[in-house]
Amino acid sequence: MMQKLNTIMNTLGENKKYVDYLIRTEQFELLAHEGLNEKNIYDIINQIKEFELMYPDGFIKYIEKGREFLKRSQMNINEYYNYKIEKPDNLIKIKFHLTNDITFKKEDIKNNFLNMDNKLLYNNCYVNNNILYRNKTFNHILKRNKKKNTSYHHREILNNSHGVSSNESTPVSILSNNKKSNMYINKEYPTYVNGIRQINTHQNVKNGTYNEDKKIKYSEKGNVSDYKCGLGILNNNHQRSYEESTIFTLEQFLYYEKIGLDHIDKISFILLAGGLGERLKHKDIKIKLFTNLISEETYIEYYCNYIRCFEKYIKKEKKKKMNIPFIIMLSDDTYEKTLCFFEEKNYFGLEKNQVHFLKQNKVFCFKNNQAHLDFTYEKNTFIISKKPHGHGDIHYLINKYNILDKLIKDGYKYLFFFQDTNALALKVLFVCLGVSIQKQLHMNFLAVSRKPGEEIGALCTLNNNEKSMTVNLEYNIFDSLLSSNGIKEVIQKDGFSLYPGNTSAILYEINKYNEILKKTNGNIPEYINPKYMDNTRDHFKCPTRIESMMQDIALYFYEHKRNKTTQASTVMGENTQMVMRDNTQMVMGENTQMVMGENTQTVMRDNTQTVMRDNTQTVMRDNTSIVIPNNSTINNSICNDKKGNNMDDINLYDITNVGVTELDRCLCFSPVKNNSINAYKKILNNIHPECMFSAETDLYYSNCRFIQLACIYNKKKFILDEIPTKTFNGISYFLPPKILIEPEFSFTLTHLIKKIKGNITIKNGATLWLKANAIITNLYLDGTLIIENKTYKKKNYDHISLPIILDQNVYIKNKGYEIVPTNHFYYNKQKKFSDHIEQNIYENIQIRGYNIIKKEALLITN
Structure with missing residues (x-):
C-alpha cells in the first residue's frame, strides 16, 4: 500500500498534504482501496478541499472530534453527568x-x-x-x-x-x-x-x-x-369550579396574547426547511406537503399566508406598510426545489426581497466507532458520504450574512424560529410573544406536556456549583442521564412528565441573541448521535456524522454562580447590592456618600453614565439593588471562526432569562415526522x-x-x-x-x-x-x-x-x-x-x- 501511495503522492505536488491528512486520521480502508489511482485521488482531494471551505476547524479536527464523540457515545458517557436535573426555570403554564x-x-x-x-x-x-x-x-x-x-x-x-x-x-x-x-x-x-x-x-x-x-x-x-x-x-x-379554572386560563391566555399582538410589528420569522419527504414516501420537499386535503394548501403557502395577513393587520391597525422578513434555511437537497417553487407561485403573495434563503452545507459521515469515513466507489470514482450538519447551522449562517444588524436597524425586536411541518405553531405565536415581553425573556421555548419515553426533547434546568441553565435535552440523552444517575423520571398526577416537551418553536429577543452570535460567530456545541445495531454499541444501522441543534444555543444563555461574577458588586448597607454591567461608567467624586436602603431598585441600562460630583449624596434604604450594566469580562477566545466551541470555554453573561411557555398540545403542536409504519x-x-x-x-x-x-x-x-x-x-x-x-x-x-x-x-x-x-x-x-x-x-x-x-x-x-x-x-x-x-x-x-x-x-x- 505504501509503495502505491508514494507513487501517487509524487504526482500531487502541493496537494499531497491531503493524502497526509488521510494517513494521520487513519483512513486506511480508503487509501488501500484497489481502485485508487493517480486520477481518482483528485476526487477525494477536491471533496476534502470543499469540506474545509465550509468547516473552518478543518478536516483533521473534524475527524479527531468525531473519534472523541464516538468513544464517549460507545461508552455511554454523558457530558451532563455532573448536573442536577430540575424543572425548568421561568415555566409559564397556560393549560386548560x-x-x-x-x-x-x-x-x-x-x-x-x-x-x-x-x-x-x-x-x-x-x-x-x-x-x-x-x-x-x-x-x-x-x-x-x-x-x-x-x-x-x-x-x-x-x-x-x-x-x-x-x-x-x-x-x-x-x-x-x-x-x-x-x-x-x-x-x-x-x-x-x-x-x-x-x-x-x-x-x-x-x-x-x-x-x-x-x-x-x-x-x-x-x-x-x-x-x-x-x-x-x-x-x-x-x-x-370548572368554570373558574377555564375562565382564569382564558383570561391568562388572552392577556399574554394581547401583549404579543400589540408588538406584531416587532417580530420576524425563521423557518427551518432542510428536509425532504422521502421517509414519508413523498418524493418532493416537505414544505410541499398539504396541510389538509380540503384547501390543498401546502405548508409553505400556509406560512406565507399567515405572514401576509400579519402585514395586512399592521397596515390596518398601525397605519404602516411592512414587508416582514421571512428567512428560510435550506439544504443542498431542498435549495433549488424550494427556490423554483417560490418562483412558480410568485412568492405566495410576498415580496421577493423580503424572503431570504440560506443554505446549510453537509459534513462527512462515519461508518464505525473509529471515525472511518463512509464512501462509495462507482465507475472509477470515490464519493465520500455526506449529511447535513444539523439545523444548528442556522445561527452560523445568520451571523455570517449579518442579518440581525439590519433587522435591529429596522426596528425588529424578536425572532420566531419554527419547523417545516407544524401548522399549529403560528396559532399561538402571540401568546408566546406576550410571555417573552412580559417576563423579559431572552429565549422562550414553546412547549407541550410530554410523556415519559416520548421521542421529543425534554426541557429542564441543569444546575451545578458553577452555573444554572435552562436547556433542551434530546430524549436519548435525557434518558441516558437519568439512568446513569439511577433516577426515575418524575411523573405528575396527570400522567405527564415534570419536564415539558420541546416543539422546536423558539422566540429570541433579538439584541441579546445578536450579542451572543457575535461572540460565538454563531458556532454552537456539536454532538454525535449514532444509531446502533444492538446494545453492544459496536455497529451502526447507518452512517453517522457530527451535527448541531438549533436549540442548543441555550447552552450560552446561562446564569453564572462563580464568585468572579460578583466581584463587581459593592455592598453598601444591609442587604444592598450594586451590579455593574455593559458599557456603563460610574464616577463618584470626593466626599461622596451613597446610602442604599429598603426595597428600592435603580436599574441603569446599557451605555448610561452616572457621574456623582463632590459632596453629592444619594440616599437609598436597605434591601435595595442598583443594577448598572457595564462592560463585563468576556472570554474573547470564543471570538474566532471555528466550529464546535465547548460551552465550558465560554463566559458570556451573568444573567440571562430563558423561559418555557407550556400550552395544550392540541393548540400548538402536531408535526409530520413518521410514515405509516413508524x-x-x-x-x-x-x-x-x-x-x-x-x-x-x-x-x-x-x-x-x-x-x-x-x-x-x-x-x-x-x-x-x-x-x-x-x-x-x-x-x-x-x-x-x-x-x-x-x-x-x-x-x-x-x-x-x-x-x-x-x-x-x-x-x-x-x-x-x-x-x-x-x-x-x-x-x-x-x-x-x-x-x-x-x-x-x-x-x-x-x-x-x-x-x-x-x-x-x-x-x-x-x-x-x-x-x-x-x-x-x-x-x-x-x-x-x-x-x-x-x-x-x-x-x-x-x-x-x-x-x-x-x-x-x-x-x-x-
Missing part, C-alpha cells in the same frame, strides 16, 4: 383543565378494534348514569349507540320554516334570536370535546327552551362540582403518531378547540357529537369535524371571540371552512359551509373586502365533504402525470391513505 389528548390501548390496535364511532373516550374515567367515576380503565367501552348513520337525500337551509332569504342567497335561522336551536341530539350520553364534557340536558324542542335543572356531577382534580350545559355553575361547597409503532406505545393523518386531523381539531374556547368566553355553547376514530393506512386516529380557520378570518383567539357570537353546533362529518372576515351568531351545521370574501379595488387601488355578517340563527344540512379510504390499487408506481402539480396531489393522497370526496357545499360570499 380539560381531559388529555385521546390515546389508545395496545390491545385495541392489535385486535383492529379501533373503529369506535359510537364510543366515548375519557381519561381515566367512564360514564354511567350521568356520573363520572375516576381511576377506571382508560378506554372503557360505553354502551353502543345503535343508531345507524343515514345518508342524506336532501339538503336543508332553514329560516323560520321558509328556508332562505328572499333572494335565495343567504341562509338564515329556524328560530328567533332569543331561543335555542335543537342542538342536543344524543340524549343519553354526554358529548365529548377533548375534555369539555357537556351533559345533554333535557330539551323542550317545542318551545325552544331547555331544562337547567338537569345537571351532571363530575370529578376534576379530585373535586366534585355541579356542571350543566355550556359553562357550568359554581358550587359554593367547593373553592374552585406511526403505527408509536400508537402501540401510546404515543402520538406524528404522521400526515394525525397532522391534518389535529389541524381540524385545534380549530374546534379554539371555537370552543371562544364560545366559553362568550358564555355560548359549542356542541359536538362524540368524536369517532377512523383507520387509514393502518393508522387509527380520531376524526373530528373538518374545521379550517384561515388567518383572513382570525389568527388569534382574541379576534375569534369577536367573530363567534352565538351557539355553535357542528355534526360529525361536517366541514366548516372560514376563509374571510365574517361574524357568526348561532350556527347548526350538518354538511359543508364555506365562507369567503370577494375583493375589489377602489380608485386608489387599495383592496377592499366587505365583511360577511350572519346575524341570525343559521341551520345548514347538505351532503357535504366525505373522507374515504383510497382504493388498495390506487397507487401505481408507473403512473404518468401531466405535470408536477398533479403528481404532488397524487402523492399527498397516497401517503395519507384517504381522499376527500367533495359532494356538496354551501358557499356564502359578500
Whole structure:
C-alpha cells in the first residue's frame, strides 16, 4: 500500500498534504482501496478541499472530534453527568383543565378494534348514569349507540320554516334570536370535546327552551362540582369550579396574547426547511406537503399566508406598510426545489426581497466507532458520504450574512424560529410573544406536556456549583442521564412528565441573541448521535456524522454562580447590592456618600453614565439593588471562526432569562415526522403518531378547540357529537369535524371571540371552512359551509373586502365533504402525470391513505 501511495503522492505536488491528512486520521480502508489511482485521488482531494471551505476547524479536527464523540457515545458517557436535573426555570403554564389528548390501548390496535364511532373516550374515567367515576380503565367501552348513520337525500337551509332569504342567497335561522336551536341530539350520553364534557340536558324542542335543572356531577382534580350545559355553575361547597379554572386560563391566555399582538410589528420569522419527504414516501420537499386535503394548501403557502395577513393587520391597525422578513434555511437537497417553487407561485403573495434563503452545507459521515469515513466507489470514482450538519447551522449562517444588524436597524425586536411541518405553531405565536415581553425573556421555548419515553426533547434546568441553565435535552440523552444517575423520571398526577416537551418553536429577543452570535460567530456545541445495531454499541444501522441543534444555543444563555461574577458588586448597607454591567461608567467624586436602603431598585441600562460630583449624596434604604450594566469580562477566545466551541470555554453573561411557555398540545403542536409504519409503532406505545393523518386531523381539531374556547368566553355553547376514530393506512386516529380557520378570518383567539357570537353546533362529518372576515351568531351545521370574501379595488387601488355578517340563527344540512379510504390499487408506481402539480396531489393522497370526496357545499360570499 505504501509503495502505491508514494507513487501517487509524487504526482500531487502541493496537494499531497491531503493524502497526509488521510494517513494521520487513519483512513486506511480508503487509501488501500484497489481502485485508487493517480486520477481518482483528485476526487477525494477536491471533496476534502470543499469540506474545509465550509468547516473552518478543518478536516483533521473534524475527524479527531468525531473519534472523541464516538468513544464517549460507545461508552455511554454523558457530558451532563455532573448536573442536577430540575424543572425548568421561568415555566409559564397556560393549560386548560380539560381531559388529555385521546390515546389508545395496545390491545385495541392489535385486535383492529379501533373503529369506535359510537364510543366515548375519557381519561381515566367512564360514564354511567350521568356520573363520572375516576381511576377506571382508560378506554372503557360505553354502551353502543345503535343508531345507524343515514345518508342524506336532501339538503336543508332553514329560516323560520321558509328556508332562505328572499333572494335565495343567504341562509338564515329556524328560530328567533332569543331561543335555542335543537342542538342536543344524543340524549343519553354526554358529548365529548377533548375534555369539555357537556351533559345533554333535557330539551323542550317545542318551545325552544331547555331544562337547567338537569345537571351532571363530575370529578376534576379530585373535586366534585355541579356542571350543566355550556359553562357550568359554581358550587359554593367547593373553592374552585370548572368554570373558574377555564375562565382564569382564558383570561391568562388572552392577556399574554394581547401583549404579543400589540408588538406584531416587532417580530420576524425563521423557518427551518432542510428536509425532504422521502421517509414519508413523498418524493418532493416537505414544505410541499398539504396541510389538509380540503384547501390543498401546502405548508409553505400556509406560512406565507399567515405572514401576509400579519402585514395586512399592521397596515390596518398601525397605519404602516411592512414587508416582514421571512428567512428560510435550506439544504443542498431542498435549495433549488424550494427556490423554483417560490418562483412558480410568485412568492405566495410576498415580496421577493423580503424572503431570504440560506443554505446549510453537509459534513462527512462515519461508518464505525473509529471515525472511518463512509464512501462509495462507482465507475472509477470515490464519493465520500455526506449529511447535513444539523439545523444548528442556522445561527452560523445568520451571523455570517449579518442579518440581525439590519433587522435591529429596522426596528425588529424578536425572532420566531419554527419547523417545516407544524401548522399549529403560528396559532399561538402571540401568546408566546406576550410571555417573552412580559417576563423579559431572552429565549422562550414553546412547549407541550410530554410523556415519559416520548421521542421529543425534554426541557429542564441543569444546575451545578458553577452555573444554572435552562436547556433542551434530546430524549436519548435525557434518558441516558437519568439512568446513569439511577433516577426515575418524575411523573405528575396527570400522567405527564415534570419536564415539558420541546416543539422546536423558539422566540429570541433579538439584541441579546445578536450579542451572543457575535461572540460565538454563531458556532454552537456539536454532538454525535449514532444509531446502533444492538446494545453492544459496536455497529451502526447507518452512517453517522457530527451535527448541531438549533436549540442548543441555550447552552450560552446561562446564569453564572462563580464568585468572579460578583466581584463587581459593592455592598453598601444591609442587604444592598450594586451590579455593574455593559458599557456603563460610574464616577463618584470626593466626599461622596451613597446610602442604599429598603426595597428600592435603580436599574441603569446599557451605555448610561452616572457621574456623582463632590459632596453629592444619594440616599437609598436597605434591601435595595442598583443594577448598572457595564462592560463585563468576556472570554474573547470564543471570538474566532471555528466550529464546535465547548460551552465550558465560554463566559458570556451573568444573567440571562430563558423561559418555557407550556400550552395544550392540541393548540400548538402536531408535526409530520413518521410514515405509516413508524406511526403505527408509536400508537402501540401510546404515543402520538406524528404522521400526515394525525397532522391534518389535529389541524381540524385545534380549530374546534379554539371555537370552543371562544364560545366559553362568550358564555355560548359549542356542541359536538362524540368524536369517532377512523383507520387509514393502518393508522387509527380520531376524526373530528373538518374545521379550517384561515388567518383572513382570525389568527388569534382574541379576534375569534369577536367573530363567534352565538351557539355553535357542528355534526360529525361536517366541514366548516372560514376563509374571510365574517361574524357568526348561532350556527347548526350538518354538511359543508364555506365562507369567503370577494375583493375589489377602489380608485386608489387599495383592496377592499366587505365583511360577511350572519346575524341570525343559521341551520345548514347538505351532503357535504366525505373522507374515504383510497382504493388498495390506487397507487401505481408507473403512473404518468401531466405535470408536477398533479403528481404532488397524487402523492399527498397516497401517503395519507384517504381522499376527500367533495359532494356538496354551501358557499356564502359578500
